[in-house]
Amino acid sequence: MKIERLIVGPLEVCCYIIYCSQTKEGVIIDPGDADPRILEKIEGLSLKIVAILGTHAHPDHVAGVEYLRKELKAPYLVHKLDEEFFKDPANFSMFKSWGFSENPKADKVFEEGDIIKFGKKYLRVIHTPGHSPGSSCFYNEKYKVLFTGDTLFVEAVGRADLSGGNYFQMIDSIMKKLLILPDDTKIYPGHDYGPKPTSTIGEEKKNNPFLQEFLSSSYS
Secondary structure (H helix, E strand, O other): OOEEEEEEOOOEEEEHHHHHOOEHHHHHHHHOOOHHHHHHHHOOOEEEEEEEOOOOOOOOHHHOHHHHHHHHHEEEEEEEHHHHOOHHHHHHHHHOOOOOOOOOOOOEEEEEEOEEEEOOEEEEEEEOOOOOOOEEEEOOOOOOOOEEOOOOOOOOOOOOOOOOHHHHHHHHHHHHHOOOOOOOOEEEEEOOOOOOOOEEEEHHHHHHOOOOOHHHHOOO
């Protein structure tokens, strides 16, 4: 499994291109802008993109979907709860003040435990609500990689004050679904907010100040 990262869009989202080096099939995670560099990277690597994935449906993470869907003829997938939640104009209205239009409609929705295959590789969906109702992470246990979107950052966690957010639900997701993974699992966050681009589950247990009070209290 190969991983490429580009920082895209006005809110500097980490867009990932993950692919199988044997078959050259891949997926895109969180295309936050119609950035031609994404296509240039895909073309330079001679990849066939089989899916465009959103860790969640906030527009800063999916603003490039329509552009890429048209150019690559690849379907866009997001968790069913975010697809449903952001159909309501009231839940999307605040993002229009940030300069975003309506969200793209998903071609297909996923749920907890679904497997997304590309070539001989795959990612498994872990539903981690809290940043948004349908926030999800993508995990591969063989390669020990976890794409965490805006749920877990390097030494930080996502905000929960946006429409549909819930801080304690997000912490519950992190504690019960992410920190149970092997310590050497490498995390790839949705924004490069931390002191380095990536981290591990073990490092976050030691260094993430937002999690320490919950870890020290034997959270359950």
